[in-house]
Amino acid sequence: MTQKSRGFQKFWQELKRRKVFKVVAMYAGTAFIILQLVDIIAQPLQLPTWTMTLVIVLLCIGFIITLLIAWIYDITPEGIKKTESIEEAKNEGFKAILVKRRIKISDIIVVAMAIVILILLYPKVFNKDKFKDIKDADGRISVAVMPFQNMTNDTTWNVWQDGIQYNLITSLSNNPEELKVRQIESITGLLQSKGLTNYSSITPSIASNISQNLDANVVIQGNINQGGPTIRINAQLVDSKTEEPFKSFQINGSAENILLIIDSLSVMIKNFLIISKLEKEGTIDIQHLASTNYPEAYRDFIYGHKEFFKGDFPAAVKLYSQAIAIDSNYISAIFFLSVAYLNQDLYSEAKKWCLKLYGKRDQMTRQQEIMTNELYTEYFDTPYEAIKYFKQLHEIDDQWPTSYFQLGRIYNQLHQYDKAIPELEKALEIYNKWNSKPMWVWNYTGLGAAYHYTGQFKKEKKLYKKAEEDFPDDYFLKYNQAILALTIGDTAEANEYIQKYIFLRQEESASEAAIKGGLAGIYNIAGILDKAEAYYREALSLEPENLGRQSTLAYFLIDKERSISQGLELIDKALKISPDNYNYLNTKGWGLYKQGKFKEALEILQKSWDIRREKAIYNHEAYLHLEAAKKAVASQKNN
Secondary structure, three states, rough: HHHHHHHHHHHHHHHOOHOOOHHHHHHHHHHHHHHHEEEHHHHOOOOOOOOOHHHHHHHHHHHHHHHHHHEEEEEOOOOEEEEHHHHHHHHHOOOOOOOOOOHHHHHHHHHHHHHHHHHHHHHHHHHOOOOOOOOOOOOOOEEEOOOOOOOOOOOHHHHHHHHHHHHHHHOOOOOOEEEEEEOHHHHHHHHOOOOOOOOOOHHHHHHHHHHHHHHOOOEEEEEEEEEEEEEEEEEEEEEEOOEEEEEEEEEEEEEEHHHHHHHHHHHHHHHHHHHHHHHHOHHHHHHHOOOOHHHHHHHHHHHHHHHHHHHOHHHHHHHHHHHHHHOOOOOHHHHHHHHHHHOOOHHHHHHHHHHHHHHHHHHHHHHHHHHHHHHHHHHHOOHHHHHHHHHHHHHHHHOOOOOOOOHHHHHHHHHHOHHHOOOOOOHHHHHHHHHHOOOHHHHHHHHHHHHHHHHHHHHHHHHHHHHHHHHOOOOOHHHHHHHHHHOOOOOOHHHHHHHHHHHHHHOOOOHHHHHHHHHHHHHHHHHHHHHHHHHHHHHHHHHOOOOHHHHHHHHHHOOOOHHHHHHHHHHHHHHHHOOOOHHHHHHHEEEEEEOOHHHHHHHHHHHHHHHHHHHHHHHHHHHHHHEEEEEEEEEEEEE
């Protein structure tokens, strides 16, 4: 054995002799318990969001101090003493008589701590989705409805034991996409084969056994009670495998209205089962916002949400509209319908639905009200005012990634990238904690853009590698990867990403002009302006009547000062056809500003801004252009 290995072994033995490992284990257990307790009490006591960070820092400092104390001191029956050196310990010799080891207080503390840790960990490790085991392989919930038991002591109600069963089966069977309902013949046949003609003898255990024979994961049982003229029907939903009830219903009414009572019970059970099933299909971070009592509306909302996050906003608009047609007070559907219009630059429709939403604030939860106020502010004010609302959402729920992503988006829009980064990182951190991928690729590309504009290219590249795992075939991700590769001078890698980008755009039937325009954008952001200009011109040549492509080339020529005069010629042609287009006016005003014609530029930029604020929403680039013209005119006056 080498001298170095002997030294390490000696150090290791000394750590054990001084009980350092035992102290570290006890400290780690205590720290875990403290962190769990802080996590539990933080929300009820409304502690600030930095509380957990402070506790972690203090525990880290305490850990270092504890290590030092454990090395230097030892707790003995005579009290705290400085630990003897190994030489001193050897001089005392060893006792030859073996004594039975007594249970120490420290042992009791360790056992108690382990029990507490297990109690705290149990709900995190073993808290399973209660609907996971009651869904079949195809995602549907299979249901068996037992005859209801007559508990009224009035035999005239016996007919309704089968009557309620029949009506429930009929009602639930109308939803084959979500539910598989075992029919009455199958259930009756099994009951008769077991000699169960007296329904009072159908215990929960027997009902569960019959349901399992029918491959039904949920069994519905209930009874009929009467108090005077009032009839009460109770129903219970039970997991047939565990015999554990997971939902109960109770409904009262007059005996004359028994059919209405049954219908109401059917709707309650149906809505609960379908909505519970559909909730599992929605994204984790939106489930708590998507409340409605209409399963058909909920279904349209969830499917619309899937289209929304795929970027198919017209399809999302259609589905959200269907949900609202069923439930006109469906707050979340109205909110996302407005945003879906916004993402298509259909500002008048977006604002119209925002105003409808704004008028329903008295029906909203606090969270929904803050979101609505934020959306209204973005439409009719500026993003600066919107920031406070996202911070309010953080205070209500600091584990909701959407609020962090949206705040990061706002900061990116305002070019405040240093502020955007921690917000966007936090959103991804929460998704990672949930072991769930983000809603869409923009969670990655938004953070990637912030890294890019702050020169953090290594972080950006690492981020995109992770993004590839979640969104392997997203053309916008390839777009950003190509920009990064060109920026850092990796031409070979850039070409690979560009080829993938072209292929993916072609797969979704994008026009050749759109693809050329995308390539122009890649080279433009990467600072390779000659290639960018060539692609912009090629895109326009493919669609010479497209005013948008004409405007894009004009803005590029002006903003990058490639040919301001030619850019102005192009935008003047577009303005002849669409004289009140705020984007075209902004481009012309910016061109005049670049030529030093500040007064003329200010007039046109102001006109552009006024029309934009009326017909569209805030745009930071246009705001910066207007402010630059104002300062230039003011400077001329002062001179």
